[in-house]
Amino acid sequence: MFVDRAKITIVSGKGGNGAVSFRREPFVPEGGPDGGDGGKGGDVIIQADSGLRTLMDFKYKKKYTAENGQDGMRKKRFGKAGQDLIIRVPQGTVVIDQETGLIMKDLTEPGESFVAAKGGKGGKGNVHYKNSVRQAPNFAETGDPGRERVILLELKMIADVGLVGFPNVGKSSLLAAATHTSPKIGNYHFTTLTPNLGVVKFPQTSFVMADVAGIIEGAHEGLGLGLEFLKHIERTKVLIHVVDVSGSEGRDPLEDFEKIMKELEEYGHGIMKKPMLVAANKIDLLGGEDSEEYLKFKDAVEKQGYPVYPLSAPIHYGLKELMQAALNKVNEVNANPPEIDDREYFDFEKDDHDPDYRVVKVYKDGNVYVAEGKQLSKIFNSTNFNDFGSLRYLYKYVENSGAIRKMKEMGLEEGDTIRIEDYEFEYEEEFQE
Incomplete structure (x- = not known):
């Protein structure tokens, strides 16, 4: 699992x-x-x-x-x-x-x-x-x-290239063909229930490619596998948007492209700033690159600034060209790293130095004056109540913290009760050895 x-x-x-x-x-x-x-x-x-x-x-x-x-x-x-x-x-x-x-x-x-x-x-x-x-x-x-x-x-997976697109458009087949991995592939939606990784090897280098689970409309709101896997795209350097250009699922390829782009944009997290290549998969079912349907799709997508690569993953048609283009984009990103991370991080320094640690707060609970504080609690728990010196050390801390002065401003008088944690004692003006 x-x-x-x-x-x-x-x-x-x-x-x-x-x-x-x-x-x-x-x-x-x-x-x-x-x-x-x-x-x-x-x-x-x-x-x-x-x-x-x-x-x-x-x-x-x-x-x-x-x-x-x-x-x-x-x-x-x-x-x-x-x-x-x-x-x-x-x-x-x-x-x-x-x-x-x-x-x-x-x-x-x-x-x-x-x-x-x-x-x-x-x-x-x-x-x-x-x-x-x-x-x-x-x-x-x-x-x-x-x-x-x-x-x-x-x-979140760490991969150089992420494959995105509707279910059953051929992402798993592309990963298998390019990396010689064996992801489970079947002719039904949501074949990929877990992200798959593979290594695309070149003579002198390589990169990691990830097949991200199919995205549907409303994925950015958690529909389908939605947010379960959208977050895995965040770390990738380059995206390959795989589209079934043959329309074998009964959908329009250009509409598929636009819907996925909308989901990526709605999800945010900087995904739309990543370089993207478009793989027009199942080109063989259209009869090749000269088909009217492919040329119409290619023209519309490239007008938006995304290069289109014809592909038929099972027979490796166009595979070499697509992987080389992906490698070139990965190298470009590596040579020009993205902007500094602008996410908000936990402040460990503030967490280690609690400004309220030595603060003693006072209030009245009926006729009892209550003193509370983190360091006060620690000193209280260190007190030996059978030892006068230990009790005096506790009292002096309360006095030096300004708590007694605050209580007097609230009406504290000799003989009144002060409570710290579960211990109560009478206030005396002259508490000395």
Whole structure:
């Protein structure tokens, strides 16, 4: 089964907690702190693998989690970092962040990779909290949580030349004749249910050609196989528009040409900017290139700026000339690469430096004053509520953040209740050791 779309959840490893421990030495208060830092959580890395052809593996497994960092240890020993998780996907996979809809990475090169979710930072051990006043800190920092996000994987074929056109016009036959591949071919619509690739070889070079599933009217809106395969055309450098010039399906060749062109234009994504050759296939059924029907079709299409090549794929008539023209166009594109990618990408730098991380927000819930914040939550979870020094460290952070001042502006008075997470305490004007 050819699977070219998948949605998975990735979770990076949690950072290890800092350790609370004390040296066993005489004349040192509480033995002196020597708790080590926690290890960093493992990253989730997405890597392109040229040996994969489909996203089938992600059809059944939906969640991928990296290893957590190890907690810190006594004697200032650091916890071991969590092992990174490498998720391998086919070359040509676009990774999209579902929440923002932005592209995280377009993996077009074999072995190309990126960090899709960074592991949490390890927490500091209690050795870091010793000062002239606090000689024996009985608390340490918890590790940062891992990052969880839902990502969309979308596989787009990487081919130099793409074959487009109505179903049953001979695209598969052309691919078979030009590349010596053996795609399934039959006399019915939608023979090609999955894209096929083949290599067109020349004495000194070659190019990859793809047979894209047949397009029908309304394909850009998802009708037929529609969007399932239109996206595979996006990466191609050159298009060959295959038309059944004999009208063997009972359709008018010129109308077929115009309808497919309209679908490509409606789909957008820069497809109409690609060089296009038109293959007038099944020319033998018309009696050759001198037939009135062919000349009428050729004249109308070439007036629109597209060169027309007569073709009969099964008997290789006109095949060499068409493939040479395609190679010339591929070489032209390679010599003059398209404009810079103008797609909108995910901002990893902004994601790594959350401007709201240290912000403490305050509001009233009935008669209770509530304080919330990402860093506040981390400090709260690191607090030893049986230790006065640890409680004071939490309180001082709340005070220094400006939260107490904001609460006073809202009417906070001594004896009122302040809540952080699920912990409530009474506010005292003089909270000191």
